[in-house]
Amino acid sequence: MHRVIQWSGGIGSWATAELVVREHPDDEVTLLFADVLIEDSDLYLFNADASERLGIPITRVCDGRPPFELFMDRRFLGNARIAPCSRALKQLPCRRWLGDHLDPASTVLYVGLEPSELRRVPGIVDGWKPWSVEFPLLHHTSVTKDDLLDWCRASGLTPPRLYRLGFSHNNCGGLCVRGGQAHWHRTLREFPDRFQWYEQQEQRFRAEHGNVAILKRQHCGRTSPLPLQQLRAEAGMAGVHPGALVDEGDFARYMRVLGLGERPRDRRRRLAVAR
Known part of the structure; x- marks a missing residue:
């Protein structure tokens, strides 16, 4: 069985990967990361650190557009109720990769939902058909985000800085339209x-x-x-x-000024991780 972690660079997907690797040490595991290009630079550092610890390379997919370019193309501004970026920039690139490389009959997807996010399960399960989806953290009903962050630190990793700054999620560099x-x-x-x-x-x-x-x-x-x-x-x-x-106009330089995007040294470390 091939086990695919929907890797976001957040604490939930990291904890999920740790649990899956422990439970299925002999199975092949993929960390599938959809890059929206405007993540906090510290997220990419965390990706490299966690990937090295797990001994599993990050499999990166990317639509090639940051969220606002998508909004302009669609003539629709993402918001808390409807965010087309989630599907277009994350789900579809991941689904294309899955379809090109794996068989749903021998693959399980894993999503790092925390117990407080139980309401999201039906939509995720339905949205990923025909792929089967599991949520390991939901079996640990008393676990909180603080528990996961403590576990991360105890493992020798520094959690992504957005959590230290009080953000509830480590995505889009604090610019999530949701x-x-x-x-x-x-x-x-x-x-x-x-x-x-x-x-x-x-x-x-x-x-x-x-x-x-x-x-x-x-x-x-x-x-x-x-x-x-x-x-x-x-x-x-x-x-x-x-x-x-x-x-x-110089998007790469603009991202560096804002502290967003993957820095060259973190990219080199990410690419250096081998199975």
Whole structure:
């Protein structure tokens, strides 16, 4: 049996990989990682560290577009209710790789849902058919995220820094469009340059497609868009000085300035891991 971990660079997928390797030491295991290109650079460092510890290389797939490029192509702005990036940039590249390399009859997928995410199971199981999916962490009902982070540290690994900064998930460098207002307030405090980058992209999208926004606000039973620019203004936060940013046309350099994307040294370490 071939066992495929849906590897996100988060603590749940790491813990899932550890459990699967322990339970099935003789089976082939793949760490399947869909790169959306704007992950925090520390996530890629964690990928390299964890991959070395497990002795299993990261199998990277990538659509080639960051989320906002997808939103512009689709003319639809991702938000907490509907995020096309999850399917287009993660699920579809992974599904293509699975279809090209493995047989559903002899493959099990593993997703690192934590006990607090039980409600997501039916949708994930249905969405990955004909592949079978298992959720090892759900068998440990008393385990919390703090427990997983402690386990990670006890294993000799440094957990991804977004957890230390108070983010509940280690994805999209704190720029996940599924996050609510509290999430984006945290991004504004911890990464004001990243926040402004997304604010600028959202403003460009609004200029072309009208009064839409990543966030929504409810007041007196009515829902209205809440642009990031407005959220920042209401928080009393000034924008990042333009000199702190660079020309977005050089995407790789822009990512380095914002602390996003895989650094060359982490890429070399990732590629050096062999079975």
